[in-house]
Amino acid sequence: MIVDCHFHVDETMLTLEKMIEGMDKNDVTKTALIAPMNETMFEADSNFQHNLQRLFRFLILYTPQIGFKIYDGLVKDGYMKLYGNSYKIFTKPSNDIVAAAIDRFPDRFLGWVAVNPMIPESVDEVELYLNKPGFIGVKAHPFMHAYSIKALSPVAAMCESKGIPMIIHLSSELDSYKYLPENYPKLKLIYAHAGIPFWKKLWKYVRNQPNVFLDTSSDYLNPSIVKQAVESLGYRKILYGCDGPYGMKKFNKYDYSTKKNWIDTLQISDNQKEFILGKNFLGLLKIL
Numbered sequence: 001m002i003v004d005c006h007f008h009v010d011e012t013m014l015t016l017e018k019m020i021e022g023m024d025k026n027d028v029t030k031t032a033l034i035a036p037m038n039e040t041m042f043e044a045d046s047n048f049q050h051n052l053q054r055l056f057r058f059l060i061l062y063t064p065q066i067g068f069k070i071y072d073g074l075v076k077d078g079y080m081k082l083y084g085n086s087y088k089i090f091t092k093p094s095n096d097i098v099a100a101a102i103d104r105f106p107d108r109f110l111g112w113v114a115v116n117p118m119i120p121e122s123v124d125e126v127e128l129y130l131n132k133p134g135f136i137g138v139k140a141h142p143f144m145h146a147y148s149i150k151a152l153s154p155v156a157a158m159c160e161s162k163g164i165p166m167i168i169h170l171s172s173e174l175d176s177y178k179y180l181p182e183n184y185p186k187l188k189l190i191y192a193h194a195g196i197p198f199w200k201k202l203w204k205y206v207r208n209q210p211n212v213f214l215d216t217s218s219d220y221l222n223p224s225i226v227k228q229a230v231e232s233l234g235y236r237k238i239l240y241g242c243d244g245p246y247g248m249k250k251f252n253k254y255d256y257s258t259k260k261n262w263i264d265t266l267q268i269s270d271n272q273k274e275f276i277l278g279k280n281f282l283g284l285l286k287i288l
């Protein structure tokens, strides 16, 4: 069974029906959804952008001090700054959008409860959503919501005690990838986008952390980084995901095959690919 562990709902970009169609075409049985993080964000298909993305990956990999500065510059005053455009970041995640999507396609969608620990009301509603059908864990975004990883302590303690996973998009806060594993060693943790912005340093650390995993989602990555992450950590620690609809250029034209190809073309056995494409993730979930 193929399960995408990281995808957002934003019907101003991609409708639920189109998502199901794309999943069907690519044999994706289930997708774990997250509330939209920011307002509608289409990207232009330009060489300029592709070159910038390549440079960004290179800097993060080889000169992190410079890479982190660029990474940090992507988020400013509640806006995501991308290629000269600004997109409003949603401070309080709308988990009701995910609940509604699960209601409509209960066999196809799972849900992450997105939380912003800087908003007490957002923390209060986590348990409420976790009790709704299909919700499997908690998503947090210290990068876009601009807080220290330590702010996640109460939520992490709760997830650890419930035995449910968290998925986290890290900020560039120094050594922040060590904080939750060190303080909540039984917490099941997925670092989004292969642990951006730390990548190699984080991979080295995660190798010895039994409950920490990475996802392969988003255009922050490319096939080479996914390959390096798998080589560094082994196939049991890597989870397939897309991070759509972000990265798409036109309404309802999301290409599901790209991210799946990143896994399909790895030089590992089909059995090992099955773990990345779904078994590892399903192993973390209680409800399935």
Ligand SMILES: [Zn+2]
Residues within 6 Å of the ligand: 006, 008, 034, 192, 243
């Ligand atoms: Zn995402």
